[in-house]
Amino acid sequence: MNGETPRNRWWLVAASGIAVFMTQLDATVVNVAIPTIQEEMGIGPSLAQWVVLAYTLPLIALTVPSGRWLDGVGARTALVLSVSGFGVASALVGLAPGIVWLVVARALQGAFGAVLLALISLLATIAVREQARGRAMSLVLLLGGLGGMSGPVLGGLLIETLGWPWIFYLNVPACVLVIAIGMTQLPPGGRPHLPDRAWVAEAGLLGAAAVALLLALSLAGGSGAGWVALAAAAVPFMLVWLRLPGSRPVVDLLRAPGVAAPHLALLAEMAAVMAVQFLVPFHLQRVAGVAPAQIGLTMLAFPVAMLLTGPVGGALADRWDARRVARLGTVLVTAGIALIIPLGSGWGPADLAWRLAVVGAGAGLFAGPDQAMAMAATPRLLLGTTAATTSLARQLGVALGPALATGVWALAGYEPQGMRLAVALATALACASVLALTWPARRPTLRTTQ
Missing domain, CATH: 1.20.1250.20 (MFS general substrate transporter like domains)
Known part of the structure; x- marks a missing residue:
């Protein structure tokens, strides 16, 4: 390659x-x-x-x-x-x-x-x-x-x-x-x-940590603090993995200039978006009394907007600057989610559809340029590792967003106010993705000689 x-x-x-x-x-x-x-x-x-x-x-x-x-x-x-x-x-x-x-x-x-x-x-x-x-x-x-x-x-x-x-x-x-x-x-x-034995051992440790984390996330919305203990059980497995020689290329890669920022932005943005995607249908069903078919149509506002802006984001990244385009996308995602925080009891499909469209437009601008940033900052011989670590960040964000939203909502007794607090948390996560891409890079350009 x-x-x-x-x-x-x-x-x-x-x-x-x-x-x-x-x-x-x-x-x-x-x-x-x-x-x-x-x-x-x-x-x-x-x-x-x-x-x-x-x-x-x-x-x-x-x-x-x-x-x-x-x-x-x-x-x-x-x-x-x-x-x-x-x-x-x-x-x-x-x-x-x-x-x-x-x-x-x-x-x-x-x-x-x-x-x-x-x-x-x-x-x-x-x-x-x-x-x-x-x-x-x-x-x-x-x-x-x-x-x-x-x-x-x-x-x-x-x-x-x-x-x-x-x-x-x-x-x-x-x-x-x-x-x-x-x-x-x-x-x-x-x-x-x-794969050799070291690969199998590495996969086993990461698998055990994943089991503990997923089970903890599945219990996060329930009563009691058992899920915290389960989440903590993932830590020893990760510490052992960090001592393996196979973890060194990953750790060194994430420490390299220009690599960590797109990973952190991706994790935070995915968690924020998935938290909102999880909560909105519950509001439409429980508070607004909307039929399932209409809920599905409302939720389509996000992917349709993403479909329209995704190619634009890629073209702008190639002609302008990937970091700026990705940051613009995170700003739009943050603004769209912040507009959902009030989540009024009278809000119906139309009120949420256009807000979801703003979030989707931002996600479309963000996705491609952010991935391009990560790959451009990576030495060519480690492109496979970066492709894997960004995929992992995306999957963790998908799992983390609904779990955090459920936990905050549960603490409020599954009342509408809890939904608003959960959307506010999603807004904070989206802000974190903006900050990750705003923090000064350690080198002046994303384009590297490979």
């Missing part, structure tokens, strides 16, 4: 976008299918939740080790292995005769999905010249956001017409398309090598 990119390969960028669309779609589409799966398989809610957790845990546990593995493997080899594995696992999920098979297949999906999420930003980086990197990142991340947002809608349609297995079967032809594009756009890579 060395050498300069001779030309812009937009088909490869499109393939990366399809891949991230699939992985993010599968992270959310299953939420709609769980009630049907639970009924057909005759299982309880406590067991059904592992259909989600089995996919999420590998995404968090394996993303960073996968990024380091990618640094030593050819891009074409990594693409074929990860996409074919994801496609086979998807078919196995649809064919599952029982819950054990289903959970194991979902875990395989998550494992290959972790490699894919680490790979896609790398592919978008090497597919185009540096002058087009902002547009490439914006396109890929835009498709990822649309995959997550469209999951519930697409899942509902497929379950009603074809049955829940088809939400996973449709991944198979998409995987074939991605592999076909990769085979024509990427040069032959080196022979694949299996």
Whole structure:
């Protein structure tokens, strides 16, 4: 993966976008299918939740080790292995005769999905010249956001017409398309090598920390402080991981000039946005008495605005400056969320739709330029690691936002005032993303010689 990119390969960028669309779609589409799966398989809610957790845990546990593995493997080899594995696992999920098979297949999906999420930003980086990197990142991340947002809608349609297995079967032809594009756009890579024992140990420690953290977040809205103890249980695993040689490249990378800021901004922005996305439907249903179909249409304001501004953000980043564009995006996100803080009892879909559109417009401007900043500040030999660490920051933000919102709302007895306090916290998180990109960089330019 060395050498300069001779030309812009937009088909490869499109393939990366399809891949991230699939992985993010599968992270959310299953939420709609769980009630049907639970009924057909005759299982309880406590067991059904592992259909989600089995996919999420590998995404968090394996993303960073996968990024380091990618640094030593050819891009074409990594693409074929990860996409074919994801496609086979998807078919196995649809064919599952029982819950054990289903959970194991979902875990395989998550494992290959972790490699894919680490790979896609790398592919978008090497597919185009540096002058087009902002547009490439914006396109890929835009498709990822649309995959997550469209999951519930697409899942509902497929379950009603074809049955829940088809939400996973449709991944198979998409995987074939991605592999076909990769085979024509990427040069032959080196022979694949299996991860060593150190990689397995690293994944085990990060997996154990992820289990403790996810369980803690799932209990954060309940009574008692048990979730705090669970969250604290993740600390020893992380401390042991920090003592492993495999953690050193990641730590050194995050200490490098220009790398930490986009990571922190991404984590804070994702947590803020997901907190609002979690709370708004509850307000519309419980306070405004809006029907579910109308709630879905209201929530579409966010992805539609993101769809419109995403390409603009990428183009501006290539022609102007990635940091400035990303910062402008975070300012818009902060302003949009701050406008939601009053959350009046008389607010209906129209009152929230335009505010969500402001947030979505900011998110579209932010996503691609922020990723381009992180990749531009990274030495070329560590691009896979940065692709993985930014993916991890994004996944942690997705999990953290709703958990924090639920915790604040619960402390207020699940009253409307608690929603307002939770939105205020989301605004503070969005402000943190602005500060992360405003803090003076340790070097004058983002463009580095690689």
